[in-house]
Amino acid sequence: MGITSFDSISRYSLRREARADVLKVYYHRAAGSLLSRSKKFTFARAKANVPVEFQKTEEWHKLEDTSPVLRQALVELHQLLKPVAADDAGTQDTKQQLLADLEHMERVMKAKLAELRQQIEALK
Template identity: 80%
Template sequence: MTATYPTLEQMGITSFDSISRYSLRREVRADVLKVYYRRPSGSFLSRSKKFTFARARTNVPVEFQKTEAWHKLEDTSPILRQALAELQALLQPAEVPAGDDVAAQDTKQQLLADLAHMEQVMKAKLDELRRQIEALS
C-alpha cells in the first residue's frame, strides 16, 4: 500500500485505513493541510495531523498582491498537490453520487461537524482557564 501513496508516507502518514477526511485552508503565505483520523474512544493516538506548506515569496508590489490575478499567479507546493491527489484517491467513494445537491449537502454536514468540534474545543479550553483562575484564588 505504501507504493500507492508515496507522498503521504513521506509526510509521515502511515495509517491510511484510519483516515476519515482532510481539510485545506489558506493562511497568509501558507497552505495548511489537516488530515483527520478515525480513532476509537479512549485512544491515545492523535485525531488529526497538521501540515503547513509555505508559498513562494516574490518581490511584487503590495497593491498587486491584493488582486485576484495575484492569487492565480501564486503557486502551491508540488508536494501539497501530490498529497491532495493521493488523499482524494484514498478517500474517493466507490460509488460517485450524482448531482450537486449531494455535494452541497456533504459540504454542509462537514461544516456543521467542524463547527460542533470547534465548540467542544473552545468549551474545554474555557473550562481549563476557569479552573486555573480558581486555583490562583
Template identity: 45%
Template sequence: MSVNYPSLHEMGIQNPEDISRYSLQNVNDVDILRVVYKRQKGSLLPHSKKFRFARSKRMVVADSGTNSTEILSEISPFLNKVIDELHQVVELKHTHQEHKAIILDEINRLEEEVHTRMTYIKSLVDKLD
C-alpha cells in the same frame, strides 16, 4: 498500503486507510493541510494533524507592453501529489450524503471558532472601559 501512496508515506502517514477527510487552506503564502483520521474510541492517537507547505514564488510578465512583472505564488508540486493521493483515499470512502455531512461539520467548526474569537475580542473591549 504506503506503497500506493508514496507522498503520504514520505510525510509520515503510515496508515492512509485511517484517513477520514482532509482540508486545505492558504494563510500568508503557506498552504495548511489538515488531515482528519477516523479513530477508535479511547485511542491515544491524534484525531487530526496539520502540515504546512511553503508556496513557491515565480515572477511573470503582467503586461508585455510596459514590461511590468508580477510575483505569483503557487502550490508546491509535492503538495499537489499529496492532494491527489488524499483524494484517492477519501473519495473511495464517502457517499454524497457523507460529503454533505462533512461540509456541514466544517461549517459548524468554523462558526464555533468565529464565535469563540468574537467573545474573546469583546472581552478585550470590555476591559478597556
C-alpha cells in the same frame, strides 16, 4: 509526509495562511485513543517572477503557486477517500462525523471550563 495509517484517514481540509497552504488530515480514532485526531502540514507557496506583457514596462510581477508536493498529496488523498458506497451512506457518515466532532468539542469545552474555574479558585 509521514502518514502510515492510510486506512484510518477520514477526511482532509486545505486552507491558505499568509504565504503558505495548510493541509490538515483527520483520522478515525477510537474513544480514549492517545493518538492524535489530526495532523497539520504546511507547504510554502513557490514564488515566480513573470514579465508583465500587457504593460509597456520592464517590470516583473511576483506570482505564487501551489507546491507540487501538495498537489500530489491532494491527488493521493482524493484517491484514498473515493466514496465506495451510495450517497445515503456518505450522508450517514457525515452525520456521524459531525456528531463525533460535536461530542469532542463538548469534552474540550468542559475541560477548559473546569481549568478556568480551578484558576479562579486559586486566586481567592
